Amino acid sequence: MPDTHFEPFVHLVDLTSDRALIAWGGFWFRCDDPDGRWRVVGDSELHEVDAGRNGSMGARSQTYGEALVEVLDPAGRLVADSRTDTANHVWVDGLEPDTEYRYRITVDGRPWAEGPRMDWGPVPRGGLDLRPGGRSYSMKFRTHxxxxxxxxxxxxxxxxxxxxxxxxxxxxxxxxxxxxxxxxxxxxxxxxxxxxxxxxxxxxxxxxxxxxxxxxxxxxxxxxxxxxxxxxxxxxxxxxxxxxxxxxxxxxxxxxxxxxxxxxxxxxxxxxxxxxxxxxxxxxxxxxxxxxxxxxxxxxxxxxxxxxxxxxxxxxxxxxxxxxxxxxxxxxxxxxxxxxxxxxxxxxxxxxxxxxxxxxxxxxxxxxxxxxxxxxxxxxxxxxxxxxxxxxxxxxxxxxxxxxxxxxxxxxxxxxxxxxxxxxxxxxxxxxxxxxxxxxxxxxxxxxxxxxxxxxxxxxxxxxxxxxxxxx
Structure with missing residues (x-):
């Protein structure tokens, strides 16, 4: 099998004064070329690296597992949460207007997109490739x-x-x-x-x-x-x-x-x-x-x-x-x-x-x-x-x-x-x-x-x- 990498993403899709629509997903990459560079796995090839999958992100993407989205106040206290095992997005209700929150996502009990991420950018040998980006997600928002x-x-x-x-x-x-x-x-x-x-x-x-x-x-x-x-x-x-x-x-x-x-x-x-x-x-x-x-x-x-x-x-x-x-x-x-x-x-x-x-x-x-x-x-x-x-x-x-x-x-x-x-x-x-x-x-x-x-x-x-x- 060629080398593969899955890179998770998160997406704050929408906000109102009392709710947030939060989504997650990710992209598969393959390193199977003689030059050793990564490429994004196309939709028609996804089933080769993730059985049964034909979409990476979005409302119609196949579920990545049982998900829990938790919204916390600045002190780290849980304010609201929402679960789904049928989609990769969920509305979280019960929030206060014009208030700052942070959020976290777990899928099948594991944190989603935690820690430093791999991003697409310049590499030392020239050109662009998938490489350590040196950044982690700041998963926070402020309601309307x-x-x-x-x-x-x-x-x-x-x-x-x-x-x-x-x-x-x-x-x-x-x-x-x-x-x-x-x-x-x-x-x-x-x-x-x-x-x-x-x-x-x-x-x-x-x-x-x-x-x-x-x-x-x-x-x-x-x-x-x-x-x-x-x-x-x-x-x-x-x-x-x-x-x-x-x-x-x-x-x-x-x-x-x-x-x-x-x-x-x-x-x-x-x-x-x-x-x-x-x-x-x-x-x-x-x-x-x-x-x-x-x-x-x-x-x-x-x-x-x-x-x-x-x-x-x-x-x-x-x-x-x-x-x-x-x-x-x-x-x-x-x-x-x-x-x-x-x-x-x-x-x-x-x-x-x-x-x-x-x-x-x-x-x-x-x-x-x-x-x-x-x-x-x-x-x-x-x-x-x-x-x-x-x-x-x-x-x-x-x-x-x-x-x-x-x-x-x-x-x-x-x-x-x-x-x-x-x-x-x-x-x-x-x-x-x-x-x-x-x-x-x-x-x-x-x-x-x-x-x-x-x-x-x-x-x-x-x-x-x-x-x-x-x-x-």
């Missing part, structure tokens, strides 16, 4: 504030991650640099969640063995689980569906993979979310953070199965959109996010006319001041009708050509740099800072965007909440 309390919020926005970090190529290095920023923000300023603006998985470059198009767990290792590994143990990610996550631009529809790896059935099904979600087909949902903030995910992918071009145009989702963007008082910050942008200067994608026609009037009537999207592989800011439209589509993918539609998109700032956004809300003010990498001192490096005419634009960008009554 109660629904009737206004609380400050710092969060990250990230889109179009890229082709993974397995290959020693510049696109992989870009994604790794941005992932390092996310890791840093988890500690300082202590962001509470991540908004993902789509194109969550591509075929993972550098993966040897059976090829996939992004619809295999092995692709998710290099593109999602390993790059953001230590942040995922502490932060929930709220996904939007991108064109590379569906059959819009690839032969394989990865929507089932989104459903699996983001556990959307356990988070956004009618039984769980009620009127806060509209799914199957499409993925629309909304969630609150305290009294002041509500996020709304809009599915802008093509709707091959419906008699419309985009999912948001179909009447089956009209009731959700009407309720999500009502006229009159509401939360101070109502923040839509999607993959496709409303306004886009290119160079590859223009404005999305159907979004301007169908969604912008809803945004305007409900007091939206900020919207986030991806799709174009650069950074852009358009300011139209009192709304700041941030485009962040270069989490790893990057398009360096100069956009050619600044006037049509009413662009005020742009940059061709890989990045994520750090957004901070405190009362009636939001700041948004694009960050590109870590400086030698370990602090995040801010992007230097420019106006269409080439003048440097100062960051952070500051957005003011609408001046109107709010409901708390």
């Amino acid at each position: 504030p109660p629904a009737d309390v206004a609380a400050p919020l710092a969060f990250a926005v990230l889109g179009d991650y890229g082709i993974g970090i397995l290959a020693d190529v510049e696109s992989s290095r870009r994604q790794r640099r941005v992932a390092d920023v996310l890791d840093r923000l988890t500690e300082n300023p202590g962001i509470r969640l991540v908004i993902a603006t789509g194109d969550n998985v591509y075929a993972s470059a550098g993966r040897r063995g059976p090829e996939g198009s992004g619809d295999h767990d092995a692709d998710w290792y290099g593109s999602f689980y390993q790059p953001y590994r230590y942040a995922l143990a502490r932060l929930p990610v709220y996904p939007a569906v991108g064109n590379h996550d569906t059959s819009d631009e690839e032969s394989s529809d990865h929507r089932d993979q989104i459903r699996d790896n983001f556990h959307t059935d356990a988070r956004f099904s009618p039984e769980v979310a009620g009127a806060r979600a509209s799914v199957d087909p499409g993925l629309f949902y909304r969630f609150a953070f305290g009294a002041d903030v509500e996020f709304v995910c809009i599915d802008t992918s093509l709707a091959d199965s419906l008699p419309t071009k985009h999912f948001f145009e179909h009447r089956r989702h009209s009731a959700f959109l009407d309720e999500a963007f009502p006229e009159g008082p509401g939360p101070r910050w109502r923040i839509p996010f999607s993959h496709h942008p409303v306004y886009c200067a290119g160079p590859h994608h223009p404005n999305t006319g159907s979004m301007i026609d169908h969604l912008v009037p809803l945004f305007a009537r409900s007091g939206v001041r900020t919207a986030f999207a991806g799709h174009e592989h650069n950074f852009q800011l358009s300011q139209v009708g009192g709304i700041h439209y941030f485009l962040t589509g270069a989490g790893g993918q990057l398009r360096e050509e100069v956009p050619n539609g600044f006037a049509e998109a009413m662009t005020t700032a742009w940059a061709a740099q890989a990045h994520l956004l750090l957004a901070s809300i405190d009362g009636g003010s939001m700041t948004v800072t694009p960050l590109t990498a870590l400086r030698p001192d370990g602090e995040p490096e801010a992007m230097t965007p420019q106006a269409p005419e080439g003048v440097v634009v100062e960051v952070p960008f500051v957005v003011a909440a609408p001046d109107r009554p709010v409901v708390r």
Whole structure:
């Protein structure tokens, strides 16, 4: 038998004010090549190293055994626990709002993912390989504030991650640099969640063995689980569906993979979310953070199965959109996010006319001041009708050509740099800072965007909440 290694992972999938959705899994590796390097075992080969297994992580993965998840307070006292022997994820209930906890997982009586981990990275002989990473999981979280309390919020926005970090190529290095920023923000300023603006998985470059198009767990290792590994143990990610996550631009529809790896059935099904979600087909949902903030995910992918071009145009989702963007008082910050942008200067994608026609009037009537999207592989800011439209589509993918539609998109700032956004809300003010990498001192490096005419634009960008009554 070739040498094999199993590397366990943990995933804090979701949080509310009183519960947490915690998942676990892992990836098998083989060292069976003459060069002595490791490779991720593909889904079709898993049964060779783990009998009966055809999935590594996610909601549909075969159970690894009888599991116990325990949540403890900072003093180490047990607060709540939950067991399962049928899945690799579980909700833990009975938590207090806006409270710090730590957690631990045992499977068949053995600690899961305890101690220093093996990570993918540079090795002395050159290139990248599986090697001791020198880090252990920090398995802790802080629940969301109660629904009737206004609380400050710092969060990250990230889109179009890229082709993974397995290959020693510049696109992989870009994604790794941005992932390092996310890791840093988890500690300082202590962001509470991540908004993902789509194109969550591509075929993972550098993966040897059976090829996939992004619809295999092995692709998710290099593109999602390993790059953001230590942040995922502490932060929930709220996904939007991108064109590379569906059959819009690839032969394989990865929507089932989104459903699996983001556990959307356990988070956004009618039984769980009620009127806060509209799914199957499409993925629309909304969630609150305290009294002041509500996020709304809009599915802008093509709707091959419906008699419309985009999912948001179909009447089956009209009731959700009407309720999500009502006229009159509401939360101070109502923040839509999607993959496709409303306004886009290119160079590859223009404005999305159907979004301007169908969604912008809803945004305007409900007091939206900020919207986030991806799709174009650069950074852009358009300011139209009192709304700041941030485009962040270069989490790893990057398009360096100069956009050619600044006037049509009413662009005020742009940059061709890989990045994520750090957004901070405190009362009636939001700041948004694009960050590109870590400086030698370990602090995040801010992007230097420019106006269409080439003048440097100062960051952070500051957005003011609408001046109107709010409901708390």
